[in-house]
Amino acid sequence: MVRSLEKVDMDKIVSLCKRRGFIFQSSEIYGGLGSTWDYGPMGVELKRNVKDAWWRSVVWERDDMVGLDAAILMHPRVWKASGHLEGFVDPLVECSWCHRRFRADHLVAWDVYGVNRGSEWLLGQVADVDPPNNQPSQQVLYEITGLADKGGFGTSHYKISDRPIEELIMTGRLPCPVCRTLRTLSPPRNFNLMLKTFLGPVEDTASTVYMRPETAQGIFVNFQNVLTATRRKLPFGIAQIGKAFRNEITPGNFVFRTREFEQMEIEFFVKPGTDEEWHQRWVQERLQWYVKLGIRQENLRLRRHGKDELAHYAKDCYDIDYRFPWGWAELEGIANRTDFDLKAHSAESGLPLAYFDEETKEHVVPYVIEPSGGADRAALAFLIDAYDEEPDPGQKEIRTVLHLHPSIAPVKVAVLPLSRNERLVPTARQVYDTLRSRLRGLVQYDDAQSIGRRYRRQDEIGTPFCVTIDFQSLEDNAVTIRDRDTMAQVRVPIAELADALAKRLEGQDS
């Protein structure tokens, strides 16, 4: 079974998602609403399975984790304390000539002075985006000072100094870092990435609240509650799955970046000093989760954030990236948030948020390791990685099949009578009824059209096993189990069918 990424293009995925009921565009009959998507009957099963697998892995299978489900709407002061009100703002600068946009805080600017006989004068200004070395390039210097025409002279004649970016932009003498045009950069405009709404029926008197931009804060503000209620000792973690909202400037790539999305977040509280070790452990733990559920290792990578890339709360961060058809992109970030959040909420609320260490008889503010993944992104990655088109032996048709791990496949088993012949129906319905009650997960019944067509339909939604009832079944009380990946068939007595299927579905779990 060779699955190459070249076969996957997003149009085919999007098309399959709609055709088979995985993902629909939201509000489609009204022309759609940008960046919002609805999960159909297959999609909701897939996404639930992904979330369940995550929950099982990080809560049920561990003894150092508990769960939580906090409200989406929280007190506005939460966002003041967390820094989102101030810091979750991208100051954007736009060049009116080339229409490129830059984050002002990613621009680095220098004044360039010429020096002659002890006096100095401003030759010009230079901007660059995330330069590798903290200096403007020689080429840029020549262009901005016009020295190239005069044959140029050495850098010893320059004096370079940093200045606040905003001030430089206002002077109009700072060129666009890409097209180098002068006087075209707009003043920085703040894009607050939080969605606002109003609490209370009358808009003018209602209070402004925010739709949470991350589920994490619900965990931090409940830290003391959980600690008291569960009598946990460090280290321990709190897991939460829930919707979050961000006014992304540029959403896109199907469900990859949307303004409403679902997070699977852990805040793992550890003693200061042990945080770096726990960080490494969680990075490996989380990476292996994707591998275990079937994502090919070569399509996954770890990427450590550069210092300049870190969020305002983070000391260190690794991304788990997946090789999407459009390139490497983040599935999950595992950050070391230090004691930033607990201390911030403690300061804002005036309440101590700390842990009493019985050994040292001291209060400590735990450090926090945060594995934070996107449920929608994970589901999409599983879908893409499972997608395959195989040549159909003997036929010219291609077989489209999702090689989904059984535990996340939307339909576990399909029950297919060989034909609609009425003699087959009672046995087929009986098998269907039994499997529905005995198996964990969705079981489908399909008797429409030829058996081959029905196999292909199930392949396309990634159903691991099909059970076929034929006329011989009426004689020997046995049915056929057909394997999605190999298309091989084995005959099993009906009495043993549920166990045989359960074994196959769970046997591939590890």
Place this chain on the structure above:
RNA sequence: GCGGGGGUAGCUCAGUGGUAGAGCUCCUGCCUUCCAAGCAGGUUGUCGCGGGUUCGAGUCCCGUCCCCCGCUCCA
């Protein structure tokens, strides 16, 4: 926000001013044996939306929404 491409049946798309189409899918019936099979039938459209020009608009004009690629960013 800017540039480029696009929106016609469930899907992929054809249709450059004159009766809305094709392939696949889907549905019904027949078939005692297994991989989109065969035979016989059948359903499907606010041509993204709103205006305008015209005797007549899927087609031309204006506006608008949405999708894709790029610039940006994160889960």
